[in-house]
Amino acid sequence: MKVFEERAHAGLEELKLATAALDLDTVSQRAAAEDWSYTEFRGHLLDGELKNRQQVRVEMSLQFARFPYLKRLAEFDFKAQPAVDKSLVEELATGRFLVEGRNIIFLGPPGVGKTHLAIALGVVTAELGHRVYFTTAIDLARKLTRAMNENRLSREMKNLTRPKLLIVDEVGYLKLEQPEASLVFQTISQRYERQGAMILTSNKAFSAWGEVFAGDAVMASAALDRLLHRCTVVDIRGESYRLKEKRSTAKDTGVVQELAAIAANS
Ligand code: ADP
Ligand code: MG
Numbered sequence: 001m002k003v004f005e006e007r008a009h010a011g012l013e014e015l016k017l018a019t020a021a022l023d024l025d026t027v028s029q030r031a032a033a034e035d036w037s038y039t040e041f042r043g044h045l046l047d048g049e050l051k052n053r054q055q056v057r058v059e060m061s062l063q064f065a066r067f068p069y070l071k072r073l074a075e076f077d078f079k080a081q082p083a084v085d086k087s088l089v090e091e092l093a094t095g096r097f098l099v100e101g102r103n104i105i106f107l108g109p110p111g112v113g114k115t116h117l118a119i120a121l122g123v124v125t126a127e128l129g130h131r132v133y134f135t136t137a138i139d140l141a142r143k144l145t146r147a148m149n150e151n152r153l154s155r156e157m158k159n160l161t162r163p164k165l166l167i168v169d170e171v172g173y174l175k176l177e178q179p180e181a182s183l184v185f186q187t188i189s190q191r192y193e194r195q196g197a198m199i200l201t202s203n204k205a206f207s208a209w210g211e212v213f214a215g216d217a218v219m220a221s222a223a224l225d226r227l228l229h230r231c232t233v234v235d236i237r238g239e240s241y242r243l244k245e246k247r248s249t250a251k252d253t254g255v256v257q258e259l260a261a262i263a264a265n266s
Helices: 002-012 018-033 038-065 086-092 096-100 114-127 137-149 152-163 176-195 206-212 218-227 241-249 251-264
Strands: 103-107 132-136 165-171 197-202 233-236
Touching: 002 018, 002 176, 018 038, 038 114, 038 132, 086 096, 086 114, 086 233, 096 197, 103 114, 103 218, 114 132, 114 197, 132 137, 137 152, 137 165, 137 176, 152 176, 165 176, 165 241, 176 197, 176 218, 206 218
Parallel strands: 103 197, 103 233, 132 165, 165 197
Antiparallel strands: none
């Protein structure tokens, strides 16, 4: 008996079924104690292995993504933000947009939950076992500029087109210079050609995207053409969640009103 057990253990390790190898003893004991059929035994042993692999894959994908912090859809209070259609977000969370190469653009003033929703859908993407990469528009532009200066632009571009999902946060918060705008445009264009989904967030209406692309209205409209061809736009006109929370607790409404005025102007 012992010989067979050892051989099974070694075999599982050889086959790189490390979790199954680790679980073999306990699963065998449970099988004996609970009178499992061979099918049940095999199911339990493989289940552990598969669950562990899935978990490792998700963890690796979350590390690769470089999210600034983790946010989940479950933490999003849809009642506090009626401008966001819950059933639409739930549809997006099925991950169908990834398969279809559909983009998602969250528009709206600061604090309305654009980054929260973008990250949450990114986490869903990782949990579905896909690669996702998060960046801000300005970081993307700088990364590409550096790569271009170091003669490795095509490799960097490949890194940005390969992940199933690319999230570009804060489009339009900082104005891009001409060469930067052109590099960001190339990224959009290449992902469009490969039907790779993107999520973008912006505080600027599409009509103001000329400014975002270094004042080049032609480039901005070419970028928007590609982005909007297959796209779900979520326009969040509501008020800042942070300010709303503050208002419900704050005594000094003067400060809150001042902050609201600043947010409305930005
Ligand atoms: P934006 O990117 O639109 O400026 P964020 O997504 O960064 O806004 O949201 C600001 C903060 O408020 C974050 O901590 C976010 O988690 C939280 N938040 C925003 N909207 C909601 C909401 N509807 N429910 C729960 N938290 C929210
Ligand atoms: Mg944000």
